[in-house]
Amino acid sequence: MPALFFYGTLCHLPLLRAVLGREVQVVAAQLPDHAVWWSGEGAWPVIRAEAGAVAQGILLRDEGPEDLDRLDFYEGAFGYDTRVLPVQTAGGLVPAQVYFPVDAAKTGAPWHLPDWVADWGAVATATAPDVMALRGQRDAGEVARRYRLMLVRGASRVRAATPAPVRLRHAARAEDVVIARQTQPYANFFAIEEYDLHYRRFDGTMSSRINRAVFLSGDAVTVLPYDPQRDRVLLIEQFRAGPHGRGDPQPWLLEAIAGRVDPEETPEQAARREAVEEAGLVLGALEKVGQYYPSPGAKSEYLYSYVALCDLPDGVEGVFGEASEAEDIRGHLVDFDRFMQLVTTGEVDNAPLLITALWLQRERARLRGGHSPA
Known part of the structure; x- marks a missing residue:
């Protein structure tokens, strides 16, 4: 040959x-x-x-x-x-x-x-x-159609290679998880992988063979625009399939601006891009709220959340979104006290915005005293 x-x-x-x-x-x-x-x-x-x-x-x-x-x-x-x-x-x-x-x-x-x-x-x-x-599970043409989405996961793997600190929890080694079988029963915009695996128990032995499924969606960002001079935020509202699938009669949610991190960009770059696409905003300085798994029992998604300092005058809100992604996103200017009322009443009911609201509540005095919008 x-x-x-x-x-x-x-x-x-x-x-x-x-x-x-x-x-x-x-x-x-x-x-x-x-x-x-x-x-x-x-x-x-x-x-x-x-x-x-x-x-x-x-x-x-x-x-x-x-x-x-x-x-x-x-x-x-x-x-x-x-x-x-x-x-x-x-x-x-x-x-x-x-x-x-x-x-x-x-x-x-x-x-x-x-x-x-x-x-x-x-x-x-x-x-x-x-x-x-996927060799033997999918044909090459199907892989080609999904390759850019697969790169999103690949970029997530690269970022995951630098984990959070390990001081209290178990310091994992490669041999602590043994994959006996791995399949991908569903793949479209997102994907699901199913594993038969063994993992290291706290007594040092390996577990029995267990079956777990993981929903793959890649890393994502959320960013809440905040005007420290006017003491107001910009929230967005849009239809969400997840609450609809749960049976929630109110599947339009109040959220922070959010989106996937594309494979060629950093989380910070993704935050700025999404702000233009979803709210028509050019952001100023980014304040990092945190990075975290929102639902680690079943999802591989990892979020990077920010508050962005920016100018939010009256009339800046509107209806935005990428037509190619069927997005229909409405903005709401809300002063800080009203924002916290929405958190208290439960009208804000998604984890990234709740986490960001609590961070802003803690850091608001510093941001109002030490920064101005860019």
């Missing part, structure tokens, strides 16, 4: 190891008369024949049938298939399989691997095991 030549993201060895599920042996190689470009449609490379050009890459020399099957699943999700071409190595020309895009009509600037690694390497590497776990 011909060797495998990689010229793009799989030249990032941590990603290649994640896709193949093993350590790899590679050598530097070149593909003559070809050039690699950024895709004009996203953050990935495409290769094209180009006389006189040279595509730099690596050659996998210890490949096996299992490797090709895994690579076909991973690359097939992105619309790539293989051609056999002569590749230049230090020992001369060798035949190698090269993944080519099926459709690469648009290209951008010349491809530069370190730039991709800096922006996407960690997230793509963290997402690869999730992609490969």
Whole structure:
């Protein structure tokens, strides 16, 4: 079987190891008369024949049938298939399989691997095991359709790698949770994973095999705009499917501005983007309220909550939202005392806004005395 030549993201060895599920042996190689470009449609490379050009890459020399099957699943999700071409190595020309895009009509600037690694390497590497776990459960086309949503989870994994302090609770080790079986019975905008697993008990023994399901939605942000000079906040109101599914006759909730953290942004950047989309606001300084799991028994979601100092004059509220996401979001200007009344009466009944309200109650005097809106 011909060797495998990689010229793009799989030249990032941590990603290649994640896709193949093993350590790899590679050598530097070149593909003559070809050039690699950024895709004009996203953050990935495409290769094209180009006389006189040279595509730099690596050659996998210890490949096996299992490797090709895994690579076909991973690359097939992105619309790539293989051609056999002569590749230049230090020992001369060798035949190698090269993944080519099926459709690469648009290209951008010349491809530069370190730039991709800096922006996407960690997230793509963290997402690869999730992609490969679907081999045999989903076809490559379905994975391709959900890949950006899967990157959201991958970015969450990268952030989760720096956990909160461990001073009182159990200091977990990798061997403290053993996965016996993992499936994904549902995947669309969100996904559900089901696990059969064993975990370390406090007496040091492993538990019996248990079954657990996890709702996957990625990390998210909430941000409450606060005007310290006028002592008022801006709340948003929108229909929510969760309360509707519970049977709540009032599924329109008062909330803080909120949204998922996209894979290419930080939580702070997401907060500022969502404020523009949901309230037409450009935020000033961000005050961090906290970061937390809102419902850890069943959800992987992790929230970053903020209060944002900003100017909230009369008339700033309106109706906003992204039409592509069917959002219909109304703003409400509420002075601080009224806000706390809404908390007391229970009209504010979602955890992120309740947590933020209590934080603002504690920090309000400092914010009014030491800051002004930006």
